[in-house]
Amino acid sequence: MTLSSGSVSSPKYQRLAADLRRRIAAGEWRADTALPVESELEQQYGVARNTVRLAVDVLVNEGRLVRLQGKGTFLREHPMLDHRAYGPPAAPLPVPTQRDGLAAPSEVYSVEADAAGRVLSAEFEMLIVRARVDVAERLGLRPGEAVVVRRQLRLLDREPYSIEESHYRAGVAAGTALMEPDPVPGGDEAVLAALGRQEVGAVDQLVARMPGPEEAQWFQGGPGVPLLVQTRVTYDRRGPVRVIETRYSADRCRLVYGLGELGAR
Structure with missing residues (x-):
């Protein structure tokens, strides 16, 4: 050879x-x-x-x-999971009030994991932090203003899969279940809808980068395995609602985007 x-x-x-x-x-x-x-x-x-x-x-x-x-x-095989990042859902979702591409993320992950015969679990926490410059810019805040971060560490079959952080203006989250250190029944989307801030559109930015030390320790990937970082800014009729940053290990996830009419697919 x-x-x-x-x-x-x-x-x-x-x-x-x-x-x-x-x-x-x-x-x-x-x-x-x-x-x-x-x-x-x-x-x-x-x-x-x-x-x-x-x-x-x-x-x-x-x-x-x-x-x-x-x-x-x-x-070293990590089974890939196709995550439908945007487009018509692969299966009916129990969130009929959300538009196709903006269905509750947790519901989408659950449907995809069940369809693949895999077990999804998550660790949850709520933080109040100073907004990063990029997050502040996307939310229309001054750098350093306080934001509420709701973080989910998702695992598939007990293997680290993704880190998702939703950033909210403190004024939006104050006095709501978004301030609770637990998942919200019906998802954060239900709280937003009750506030009259139902998301109707989103813009995604995708980048690939190497993990930092803490990320590498959590994902337990090879030192040469990059992260896929999806930053989504959601909007209602009044302006930006939240910034969702999700990090995936590139050897475990494919992000799937559906465009146009897919009825004959």
């Missing part, structure tokens, strides 16, 4: 890592089967032991492989 010449400046271990990715994508190995040991890969590719080790290190850092002491190197 030979390696593609690739870029002239591409080190041999990177070309080997690329070919191992190709073989993984082709289904050559399963999660319950150990990959060939280093000596076998040396012979297959005609490269030095250190080249093999560096290539495997790359895939371990990417979260694709895991080394188990005394057992070998295996695929």
